[in-house]
Amino acid sequence: PTLLARWSINGDGAGRVLERVEALKKTAVVLASPDRALGVIVLSDTPRVGLAEAVRELRALGVRYQCLLTGDNAHVAQEVASLAGIEEFKACLLPEQKQSLIREYQQRYGSVAMVGDGVNDAPALAAANVGIAMGAAASDTALETADIALLGNDLRKLPALVRLSRRTQAIIRQNIFLSIGTKAGLLVAAVVVGIPLWLAVVGDVGIALLVTANALRLAGKVE
Numbered sequence: 776p777t778l779l780a781r782w783s784i785n786g787d788g789a790g791r792v793l794e795r796v797e798a799l800k801k802t803a804v805v806l807a808s809p810d811r812a813l814g815v816i817v818l819s820d821t822p823r824v825g826l827a828e829a830v831r832e833l834r835a836l837g838v839r840y841q842c843l844l845t846g847d848n849a850h851v852a853q854e855v856a857s858l859a860g861i862e863e864f865k866a867c868l869l870p871e872q873k874q875s876l877i878r879e880y881q882q883r884y885g886s887v888a889m890v891g892d893g894v895n896d897a898p899a900l901a902a903a904n905v906g907i908a909m910g911a912a913a914s915d916t917a918l919e920t921a922d923i924a925l926l927g928n929d930l931r932k933l934p935a936l937v938r939l940s941r942r943t944q945a946i947i948r949q950n951i952f953l954s955i956g957t958k959a960g961l962l963v964a965a966v967v968v969g970i971p972l973w974l975a976v977v978g979d980v981g982i983a984l985l986v987t988a989n990a991l992r993l994a995g996k997v998e
Contacts, residue, residue, distance in 0.1 A: 887903050
């Protein structure tokens with residue numbers, strides 16, 4: 776209805792059908808010519824695999840605010856949010872409105888991640904601190920815009936992604952501490968004791984191998 780009004784298309788007949796469709800918690804797509812609505816296609820969607828479980832795990836990991844942003848009507852949005860355990864939702868959103876909300880949440884909460892798969896999600900994915908596209912079903916635009924593309928449609932990969940990211944940050948900090956600490960120790964030893972050059976070289980190569988081996992721990996499976 777919003778786009779029909781914006782484009783000055785007569786959608787009076789379609790409006791009555793849309794009201795009945797929305798009451799059934801389904802999504803309606805209006806077919807229109809330049810001057811009037813021609814028909815309505817009714818779609819029914821199901822939540823993605825693992826949605827509710829992913830929401831619970833993310834909340835347990837400390838993701839303090841979750842909101843469903845959708846272009847669907849309020850009835851569908853409320854149904855999906857209820858099934859997922861998401862307390863807040865925003866419905867009937869245009870792409871630029873999703874983008875504006877992301878920027879509003881950044882001012883309110885700081886870093887914001889956006890998960891999406893459609894062309895309409897691209898502006899919000901670009902505006903978010905971390906844009907995540909669901910790879911198997913995502914549009915090319917969403918994949919190109921997002922920072923991360925997940926293979927498959929299982930949303931339970933999102934908590935695993937958060938855990939992997941935190942583990943990566945921890946190992947990076949460990950490697951920085953080990954590298955700087957060892958080099959500083961070798962420098963002090965060289966000045967105070969006067970260690971031979973070969974020992975300094977061995978120490979430098981050794982710490983390089985150590986931080987590499989430490990980083991290889993990321994290759995293990997993250998539960």
